[in-house]
Amino acid sequence: MAKRAFIILALIVSLLLSGLFIPVKDQASAFQMQAETIGSIQYDPRGGGGILHYYSDGKTVKYLANLNNVPADAKWVTFMPLESLHGGNEFYFSLDGITTERKQIDFTYYSELPAEARWFTISNFDGAFGEKKAIHNQQYTYSVDGVNVLSGPEVPANALWTTLSHYTTTWGGEDKTLNYVNSRVPYKMNVDLVQDVSIHSDGLNPIYAKEGTEVTLSFTSLPLLQNPIVTLAGQTVPVVSTAGGVEWKGHVTLNALHSEGEVPFTITYQDDADTKTVMATTDGSSVIFDRTPPEIDLALSTTDWTKDSVAVRGQARDTGSGVEIQKWEQGIKDASYFRNNGNSVAGDAFQAGSNGWYTWYAKDCAGNEAVRTIEIQNIDRMPPSLILESAPKGWTSAPVQISVSAEDIGSGVKVVKWTPGKQSESFFQNGGGTAITNTFEVTSNGIYTVYAEDQMGNGVTEEIMIQNLDTRPPDIRLTSSPILPTQGEVMITADFSDDDSGVETRKWSKGQREADYFLNAGTELNGASFMVDDNGFYTVYAKDHAGNEHVQSIEISNIYKIGSSVKLSLASSDWASKPMDVQVEVTDNGSGIAVQKWAAGHQPVAYFNTGGTPFAGTSFSVNDNGEYSVYIKDNAGYEEVATIKVVNLDTEKPIIADPVLLPNTWTNGEVSVTVTVQDNSDIISMQKWSEGEQTEAFFRNGGGTAFSGGFIVHDNGAYTVYAEDAAGNGAVRTFYVSTIDKEIPDIQLRSSIEQPTNQNVTVTADVYNTRSPIVTMKWASGERALSYFETEGHNFNQSFEVELNGWYTVYAESAAGNKGIGIMEIKNIYKEVPVIQLTSSPSVPTQGVVTVTASVYAPIPLIERKLAMGQKETAYFHTEGDAWTEQLEIFENGWVSYYVRDQAGNETVKQLEITNIDHEKPVITLLGESVIILTQHTAFMDPGATAHDNLDGDLTNRIQVTGKVDVATAGEYRLRYSVTDRAGNEAEEAIRTVIVRPRQEEGGHPNPSEPSSPSPDSGSSPSVPPVIDKEEQKEASGSKEFPPDPEDPPAKVQPPQPLLGMEMPAITDISGHWAEPEIRWLYEKGLLQGYPDGTFRPKQPVTRAEFITLLVRCLELEEQGSIKFSDTAGHWADQAIRTAVANGLAEGYSNLVFGPNDRITREQMAVMLARASQLTGVSFGTVTDKPSFKDQDSISVWAVDQVSAVVESKLLKGYPDGRFLPQGFATRAETAAVIYRLMELLERDE
Known part of the structure; x- marks a missing residue:
């Protein structure tokens, strides 16, 4: 099928290419050249194949349907085989007439064929028609002058045409050589007498010329060209021929009288009676004449002042050959300078870095030169000059004025700026500084920077130092002594400082004063300090030499005239179990308390000089009843003592007995707690309890629940009881409850086996989540409620065994009376054996195979499936057996055994006996x-x-x-x-x-041993020859021959009797031929025809058209069919082909191509015979034993079934060496034999 698809694809491509062909006006030529190509491949010693043809009009590759009608615009013609090598075919060609090349192109990409090639031919392909065998020892036939035909292994690049004309290959194991004499086909192709035309100049660039340049026109021709007339640049020039009159040249030197532009030429010559003129080159060459130098326009990127380089922009124009070179140089230069010097222009400009003259140079492609100069005067890179002055020069607290003088001799000053500190030019150029005209003021000492910039951005900086500004007043620091509270005077000390102009005046005054107060008041301070005896504010004044003034005040508050007092009280008058706080109330005189102490007992002031306990705050605590004294001393030196008595302290805690718990055994209910408390004061003010281990602080902070006598608890755990007396002494006692169990038993069930099994399963029960021990465990099948186990269920310990799948319930009860159940489903017990079902087909006697189909029913997946021939038991398959197959073909009678085993280990064997295979004949x-x-x-x-x-x-x-x-x-x-x-x-x-x-009559003595035969005039009909083995091995497919099989010689057949009133046709070349009877019988019926010379030519191949015509004629089909192929229109078998296609006997390679003249192959003939049988209602029956030939794989997929059918029906046979040769070509003798057999089959069926 792949080969057939390839052929169809090739034909489709051919038709598409031919369909794209657009006719053009036929180009008249001086010479109609005879060329050659291969029309069909013919091999020595035998064999061959069909091919296609293509041509190129110089732009497009097109399909060529008829070599007798090569289009006038064809540049090359080549044949194209239908089979290609892996990766495509190899092609040999020249594109320019100077070099040659070879290229392999895949059939899918034939659009890559070079349509523009000068000549073109295929050079390697599959010479074995589908066996992918390359060809070797290639030779080519070609012509260089259109007259002489040459051959060789290489083709010169300047050839006019060429074709592959010799090669060797291997096909079907046999060496083949191309028979070029029988394969070649001549054709006519137009060719111009003038071939290659080119033009060039002797200038530096051959495509341009200026005045004085010589231009040469060169062309080649066929030897037939005589006396061409050449004009060059508008004038007739002599031409000189060389190389035997096939190479020509003419020259002209251009001057100012010649017109600029492309140099024209003509070559005029006689073409038979016509005059032809060539005005264009074949290689696309031309010469442009240009005698005008380029024009140069120059401009500056700017005429304004700039400190950057100035771009000189130039535009060189040349309408003739175009500008080729542009250069520049500083200074005034002439054109000769630039022939070896100068700088190349990048783009359309160059940069001038300084003022002065510059020259621009241009030269066009023809060599004409021009220069242009320009002057630059606007580059400014000199910064301005700066002079700085300050005033006044002496100390001052007012701003200092700085004068600035800036000048620029170039583009002029653009801006002047200043800024404090030292700064660089970039600071100002980036926007820093303050712009000024010619002065600015500063208010602080330091360095100042002034910057000036001209119009081009050239900048300069200058610095000035200012040191005579004093704007800071003197600094005054005041201290007093002593600083602690005192009953005497305080000394105020003033410390003056001024780092600039220095202190000039010092004064002081009582109270808070401003600086202007001291203009006419205040006390001069001659020393560093003065004395005061009252609390209050005091102010000190200072003024420096620059006139800056400053005042500073200080407050005196540590002079005291009276002492402090103390008063005591108790925090509570109620009983208290903790230390009693003694409240201390101190009245301070303002100096602050320096010492604060307490002591037990009634103590005098002197006691506290060394005794007593210091304390802070407004209270202190005592732990015992008794009298206590408090002592204070303030910072001014005043002392005082106060006393108080404490009588209400109690620190003994209550006593709590062990709580009594009821009940004291396991329970799933509550527990009653009884508590007894004793205290030395017999007063219990509070009783509380709480869960957990708690401290006294927990209960004092509000925790716990109040109770009296006892309380109830519901959970296990720690509990704490608290009791407190009237003094607030508290006690706690912790106890534990552990007999409460309310948890339902958690029953976890697990099976001893998780995987499928055919054994009993053990269920194990693990009980969790219970405090009290488990006293009862039961199990029952099914899903059960708790109540079920009050009277039912099976007692067990830890585990029990089950033998069936299903639900199971387990019951558990704890000592506290809590009950629970657990449910589990067992679903992995499988004791059901898998079931194997076997069926065989056919069940009736058969010559062929019996197919056993096996299926299995199993409730769980199978893990092993096997089969074995013979009667086998289960044990056999434990170590033996073949792989299971759903369908098994049995070729002989006998037993077959199938075995399966499931995941649970269940296994079974099913046996079947086959008894209906029958190979014995009745x-x-x-x-x-x-x-x-x-x-x-x-x-x-x-x-x-x-x-x-x-x-x-x-x-x-x-x-x-x-x-x-x-x-x-x-x-x-x-x-x-x-x-x-x-x-x-x-x-x-x-x-x-x-x-x-015959009945014996008088005078008659018939021979009893030899019966009489019907004679032509007896009135009986001629007998039909029986089915005879014609042994097609004597003539194999037209291209391959095999010797006849000596073990199966062709049967001898008596020739059929002629029809009444007709004489036996005179065919001269079939006498003794193995197919002579069939040929003569079909010839007499008028179904076959001979040749005018009286021959039948039995070994000659048959075309598709011939076989289809014979088949349609034998089946007596009525003419019909509307489909038309592009290659059958006007064909002598067009109607028969359309009838065959309409009846389903044949198909085209595509909807457009049929291939009527292609030789029919044996597999194509087999398909048509099979379809003819179906059309007439003849059934071959079921093909039970398909033939197997050595070349079975060579039979196309689309023909496999039909070949098997016609071989089984004995319409076709293979060859003695075991091959069928599906692609072999059928001969006329083989065709006669199979048509005869088909006719006999049709007659027998009727």
Whole structure:
């Protein structure tokens, strides 16, 4: 099928290419050249194949349908085989007439064929028609001058045409050589007498010329060209021929009188009676004449002042040959300077870095030169000058004025700026600084920077130092002594400082004063300090030499005239179990308390000089009843003592007895707790309890639940009881409850086996989540409620065993009376054995194979499936057996065993006996004699026969008898007995011969041993030849021959009797031929025709059109069909082809191509024969034993079934060496034999 698809694709591509062809006006030429190519491939010693043809019009590759009609615009023609090598075919060609090349192109990409090639031919392909065998020893036939034809292994690049003309290959194991004489086909192709034309100048660039340049026109021609007239640049020039008159040249030197532009030329010559003129080159060359130098325009990127380089922009124009070179140089230069010097221009400009003259140079492609100069005067890179002055020069607290003088001799000052500190030019250029005109003021000492910039951005900086500004007033620091509270005077000390101009005036005054107060008041301070005896504010004044003033105040508050006092009280008058706080109330005189102490007992002031306990705050705590004293001393030195008595402290805790718990055994209910408390004061003010282990603080902070006598608890755990007396002494006691169990038992069930099993399963119960021990465990099948186990269920310990799948319930009860159940489903117990079902088909006797189909029913997945031939038991498959297959083909009778095993381990075997395969033929036994002799007009009754089969038994009633006995006509008759059993085995045919002798008349003595035969004038019809093995091996497919099989020689056939009133045709070349009887019989029927010379030519191949015409004629099909192929229009077999296609006998390679002249292959003939049989209702039956040829894989996929059918029906046979040769070409003799057999098959079926 792949090969057929390839051929169809090739033809489709061909038709598409041909369909794209657009006719153009036929180009008249001076010479119609005869060329050659291969029309069809013919091999020595035998064989060959069909091909396609393509041509190029110089732009497009197109399909060529007829070599007798090569289009006038064809540049090259080549043949194209239908089979290609892996990766495509190789092609040999020249594009320019100077070099040659070879290229491999895949068939899919034939659009890559070089349409513009000068000549083109295929150079390597599959010479074995589908076997992918390359060709070797290639030789080519070609012509260089259109007259002489040459051959060789290489083709010169300047050839006019070429074709592959010799090669060798191997096909079907046999060496083949191309028979070029029988394969070649001449064709005519137009060619111009003038071939290659080119033009060039002797200048530096051959495509341009200026004044004084010589231009040369060169062309080649065929030898037939005579006396061409050449004009060049508008004037006639002499031409000189060389190389035997096929190479020509003419020259002209250009001057100012010649027109600028492309140099024109003409070549005029005689073409028979016509005058032809060539005005264009073949290689696309031309010469442009240009005698005008370029024009140069110059401009500056700017005429304004700039400190950057100035771009000089130039535009050089040349309308002739175009500008080729542009350069520049500083200074004024002439054109000669730039021939070896100068700078190349990048783009359309160059950068001038300084003022001065510059020159621009341009030269066009023809060599004409020009220069242009320009002057630059606007580059400014000199910064301005700066002078700085400050005023005043002495100390001052007012701003200092700085004067700035800036000048620029170039583009002029653009901006002046200043800024404090030292700064660079970039600071100002980036936007820093303050712009000024010529002065600015500063208010602080330091360095100042001034910047000036001209119009081009050239900048300069200058610095100035200012040191005479004093704007800071003097600094005054005041201190007092002593700083602690005192009953005497305080000394105030003033510390003055001024780092600039220095302190000039110092004064002080009582109270808070401003600086102007001291202009006419205040006390001069001659020293560093002064004394004060009252609390209050005091102010000190200072002024420096720059006139800056400053005042500073200080407050005196540590002079005290009276002492402090103390008063005591208790925090509570109620009973208290913790230390009692003594409240201390101190009245301070303002100096602050320096010492604060307490002591037990009534103590004097002197005691506290060394004794007593210091404390802070407003209270202190005491742990015992008694009298206590408090002592204070303030910072001014005043002392005082106060006393108080404490009588209400109690620190003993209550006593809590062990709580009593009821009940004291396991319970799933509550527990009652009884508590007894005793205290030395007999007063219990509070009782509480709480869960957990708690401290006294927990209960004092509000935790716990109040109770009296006892309380109830519901959970296990720690509990704490608390009791408190009237003094607030508290006690706690912790106890534990552990007999409460309310948890429902958590029953976890697990099975001993998780995987499928055919054994019992053990269920194990694990009980969790219970405090009290488990006292009862039961199980029951099914899903059960708790109540079920009050009277039912099976007692067990830890585990129990089950034998069936299903739900199971387990019950557990704890000592506290809590009950629970657990449920589990068991679903992995499988004790059901898998079931194997076996069926065989067919179930009736058969010659072929019996297919056993196996299926299995199993409730769980299978893990092992096997089969074995013979009767096998289960144990066999534990170590033996073949892989299971759903369908098994059985070729002989016998037993087959199938085995399966599931995941649970269940296994089974199913056996089946095959008894209906029958290869034995039935046996026919004639009843009576095999030869019976009768006298004419004597009654005859067939004695009959019996038939027996090994399986079907008696088949006598199924015997078929063919033939008849005409007792009225003397002669020899044969009755043929045949029978077939149900398996399709056909018995050996039994033949009974009946001889009817003529009745003896007077004077007649017939020969009793030789029956008379019908004669042409006896009035009887001619007999139809029997089916005979014609042994096609004598002529194999037209291209391959094999010797006849000595073990199976062709049967000798008596030629058929001629029709009444006709004489035997005179065919001269079939006498003794193995197919002579069939040929003559078909010839007499008018179904076959010979050649006018009286020959039949039995070995000649048959085309598709010829075979289809014969087939349509034999089947007597009515003319019909509307489909038309592009290659059958006007063909002599067009109507027969359309009829065959309409009846389904044949198909085209595509909807457009049929290939009527292609030789028909044996597999194509087989397909058409099979379709003819189906069309006429003849059935070949089921092909039970497909033939197997050595070259079976070579049969196309689309023909496999039909080849099998026609071989089985004996319409076609293979060859003695075991091959069928599907792609072999059928001969006329083979065609006659198969058509005869088809006719006989049709007649027998009727």
